Amino acid sequence: MTDIDATENETPETRLAAVRERIAIAAREAARVPDEVVLVAVSKTFGEEAIRPLLNAGQRIFGENRVQEAAKKWPSLREQYSGVELHLIGPLQTNKVEEALDLFDVFHTLDRPKLAEALVKARDKGRKMPRLxxxxxxxxxxxxxxxxxxxxxxxxxxxxxxxxxxVEGLMCIPPLGEEPALHFALLEKMARRNSLPNLSMGMSGDFETAVKLGATHVRVGGALFGSRV
Structure with a gap:
């Protein structure tokens, strides 16, 4: 499934409240506690003027795809709003690791030995490691x-x-046109087998399914911000 856009005549505040309520309903239907599910507001391609209303409404956890884009907007926003937690949800080149460590608290995209080795090299120089x-x-x-x-x-x-x-969890993006539940169930099985507590899965079009199958982090963009340019 794809990221479903928010209704354009809604306000950011009402969109946020609606997504949080949908998460809560899905969690309760799965006999889970709604607070177990972290909403990552995916703000990629959106500027400060689109992000600020969600910050004003209390949202503090955001996801970005690119290091350079995040570097242009988040340092100033973090000066204005305390408690922001930034998640990298896009692929990371090894030559961007140091810059990414300056910006992000959580990496969702550790995916190869060279990236792991680049993180180790940064750690050996005294850099604090993100959650992975x-x-x-x-x-x-x-x-x-x-x-x-x-x-x-x-x-x-x-x-x-x-x-x-x-490593604290696994992340996936199901293929377009395939039933996401099958991929979420597979990810949950792998996490359980490796004693990993967290699952980053589900976007605007399928986050309720993800919550019912154990997601601890859902990455929602369109349902919060509307259409991307």
Whole structure:
């Protein structure tokens, strides 16, 4: 499924309240506590003027795809609003690791040994490590980043034993046109097998399904911000 846009005549505040309520309903239907689900507001391509209303409404957790884009808007926003937590949800080049560490609290897209080694090199220089999710290419799509499902267990083992990196969860983006529940269930099974507590899965078009299948983090953009340019 794709990221469904918000109704254009709604306000950011009403969109935020509606998404939070939908998360709560889905969680309760799955016999879960709604507060277990973290809403990551995906603000990629949107400027400060679009983000500020959500900040004013109390949203503090945001996701960005690109380091350079985040660097243009978030330092000033963070000066104005306390408690912001920024999540990197797009692919990260190894030469951008140092800059990304200056900006992001959580990486959702750890997906290869070279990136793990770049993080270790930064840590060895005294840099604080972000919270880490391993990205899984559950559909094994050649154009997408992420580990193939068959490589996940070995990679997590290397993160723990060879690199001493603490991974807390898995992330996936299901293929367009496929039933997302199948991919969410696969991700949950892999996380459970590796004793990982967190699952980053679900976007505007399918986050309720993700919540019912165990998502701890949902990445919602269109339902909050409307259409992207």
């Amino acid at each position: 999710f391993v990205q899984v290419n559950t559909g094994e799509e050649p154009q997408k980043a992420g580990l193939a499902p068959g490589d996940v267990d070995a990679f997590i083992t290397r993160c723990r034993t060879e690199w001493s990196l603490e």
